[in-house]
Amino acid sequence: MAEPSAVVLLSGGMDSTTLLHAVCRTPGMERVYALSFAYGQKHSRELEMAAWQAKAAGVARHEIVDMAFFAGLTRGGSALTDPAIDVPALDTLTADQLQQPPTYVPNRNMILLSLAAAWTESLGAASVYYGAQAQDRYGYWDCTTEFVQRLNQVFSLNRGRGVTIRAPFAMMPKSDVVREGLQLGVDYAQTWSCYRGGTRPCGVCPTCVERQRAFAAAGVEDPLLKAENRNQESRNV
Amino acid sequence: MAEPSAVVLLSGGMDSTTLLHAVCRTPGMERVYALSFAYGQKHSRELEMAAWQAKAAGVARHEIVDMAFFAGLTRGGSALTDPAIDVPALDTLTADQLQQPPTYVPNRNMILLSLAAAWTESLGAASVYYGAQAQDRYGYWDCTTEFVQRLNQVFSLNRGRGVTIRAPFAMMPKSDVVREGLQLGVDYAQTWSCYRGGTRPCGVCPTCVERQRAFAAAGVEDPLLKAENRNQESRNV
Numbered sequence: 082m083a084e085p086s087a088v089v090l091l092s093g094g095m096d097s098t099t100l101l102h103a104v105c106r107t108p109g110m111e112r113v114y115a116l117s118f119a120y121g122q123k124h125s126r127e128l129e130m131a132a133w134q135a136k137a138a139g140v141a142r143h144e145i146v147d148m149a150f151f152a153g154l155t156r157g158g159s160a161l162t163d164p165a166i167d168v169p170a171l172d173t174l175t176a177d178q179l180q181q182p183p184t185y186v187p188n189r190n191m192i193l194l195s196l197a198a199a200w201t202e203s204l205g206a207a208s209v210y211y212g213a214q215a216q217d218r219y220g221y222w223d224c225t226t227e228f229v230q231r232l233n234q235v236f237s238l239n240r241g242r243g244v245t246i247r248a249p250f251a252m253m254p255k256s257d258v259v260r261e262g263l264q265l266g267v268d269y270a271q272t273w274s275c276y277r278g279g280t281r282p283c284g285v286c287p288t289c290v291e292r293q294r295a296f297a298a299a300g301v302e303d304p305l306l307k308a309e310n311r312n313q314e315s316r317n318v
Numbered sequence: 319m320a321e322p323s324a325v326v327l328l329s330g331g332m333d334s335t336t337l338l339h340a341v342c343r344t345p346g347m348e349r350v351y352a353l354s355f356a357y358g359q360k361h362s363r364e365l366e367m368a369a370w371q372a373k374a375a376g377v378a379r380h381e382i383v384d385m386a387f388f389a390g391l392t393r394g395g396s397a398l399t400d401p402a403i404d405v406p407a408l409d410t411l412t413a414d415q416l417q418q419p420p421t422y423v424p425n426r427n428m429i430l431l432s433l434a435a436a437w438t439e440s441l442g443a444a445s446v447y448y449g450a451q452a453q454d455r456y457g458y459w460d461c462t463t464e465f466v467q468r469l470n471q472v473f474s475l476n477r478g479r480g481v482t483i484r485a486p487f488a489m490m491p492k493s494d495v496v497r498e499g500l501q502l503g504v505d506y507a508q509t510w511s512c513y514r515g516g517t518r519p520c521g522v523c524p525t526c527v528e529r530q531r532a533f534a535a536a537g538v539e540d541p542l543l544k545a546e547n548r549n550q551e552s553r554n555v
Contacts, residue, residue, distance in 0.1 A: 144391065146387050146391065147387060148387075150383050150384060150385075151433075151436075154381065154383065154433070154436065154437050154440065155436050155437065155439075155440040156440065157440060158436070158439060158440035180477045180478075181476075181477045181478040185478070186436075187435075187436040187437075187439040187440050188432055188433075188435045188436035188439060188481075189436065191428075191432040191435070191472065192429065192432040192433055192436060195425055195428040195429040195432045196388075196391070196425075196429055198424075198425045198428070199388075199391065199392050199395070199424040199425035199426065199429060200391050200392065200424075202392075202395060202424040202425060203391065203392040203393065203394060203395035203424050222475045222476050222477045223475075223476075225475065227475055228472065228475055231468070231471050231472040231475065232472055234468050234471065235428065235465065235468040235469055235472065238459045238460075238462065238464055238465055238468065239418075239459050239460075240417045240418045240459045241417075241418040241422070244425075
């Protein structure tokens with residue numbers, strides 16, 4: 082059955098941006114709502130990208146929720162929100178850290194999905210689209226298909242309008258996400274991945290490495306790096 | 319095994335207040351953290367009570383998280399947060415409404431528990447105590463033991479410090495909660511239940527009715543009403 086409306090959790094990274102555009106092009110989809118969070122992430126530049134993409138995709142509404150309190154509540158819990166903890170390079174992570182990297186944010190994804198589900202219920206929609214993506218070398222428990230399935234078992238208890246989390250990329254290699262996005266005409270120059278919060282991607286943090294690999298496997302140059310290099314050259318002239 | 323620390327979700331109502339004091343008295347418990355939320359509830363007076371109780375119980379820290387955005391995100395979703403929707407009297411609810419009353423707040427409890435779990439993880443503690451309580455005549459899907467069990471199935475996937483939600487009152491009649499609280503010396507004059515946000519309990523909304531019944535079944539007068547009546551009398555003199 083075609084759904085007339087849905088909510089997409091939009092970080093402004095590659096995966097959720099691709100998902101946003103895919104959902105917006107779904108036949109029968111009339112209204113797409115995008116939801117982003119300022120939770121104290123160092124790489125808040127992703128939120129500018131989220132706003133750009135939401136506009137480009139033509140969503141009915143884009144909400145950026147201010148959850149600044151979150152970094153304080155979880156201080157010491159993550160390299161993504163605590164200025165005192167450095168974001169590591171992927172190749173420095175131990176086997177243990179690959180299971181739960183320092184860039185894991187305590188229970189963030191359940192919180193964001195719970196809030197997305199609340200909005201979805203209030204809008205009378207049925208689905209939350211979640212760009213969780215299976216990584217090659219490292220991962221997070223709250224990006225797995227099992228996590229999504231168990232959350233849906235919780236939501237199935239709702240006696241009113243039930244909400245379902247849908248994570249269509251959870252079992253796809255990131256290079257396939259890129260390929261799908263390129264077919265959809267997604268402008269990846271307007272996405273942000275680097276965890277380190279600089280003005281240019283660092284190239285060595287886990288998400289930079291995964292991004293580079295995905296573009297390499299898809300056989301295309303990352304438009305963000307191309308754009309950044311162009312800017313760099315024009316500054317050097 | 320005795321746990322040295324835990325987080326208690328504290329609304330400032332009867333159940334979570336009783337739970338807070340019970341957890342603080344648990345043998346071996348060294349540090350209790352209390353967490354409350356300003357999510358746009360009309361009955362924000364409960365938060366003053368939460369602060370009073372947290373201090374009385376001697377918690378290590380009490381956080382009141384400002385989630386003012388939530389009422390906007392779920393506008394139209396609940397009588398508890400939307401000024402345009404009246405909080406009904408319990409005896410006006412239809413059978414359908416008793417399943418999911420207008421005072422149900424879309425997915426609120428999962429959101430608050432998810433945030434509590436994030437704090438618990440960051441603190442290195444293991445348990446979130448949740449004052450969910452089985453009601454007599456009406457109820458909410460997100461106050462059931464099944465809801466708690468399924469949430470714990472989600473949390474069990476965590477590869478790091480796992481968190482468990484504990485809801486020891488979920489299967490207890492509210493009158494037994496009152497009895498336990500009275501034994502613990504809980505001052506129920508410093509708790510707030512009424513959903514309507516007035517200066518005195520309305521006496522007819524679902525939570526007022528349940529509160530009255532619980533005190534009646536426990537065979538004691540509600541100290542809050544006693545205090546309110548005393549104030550009223552002194553004003554009338």
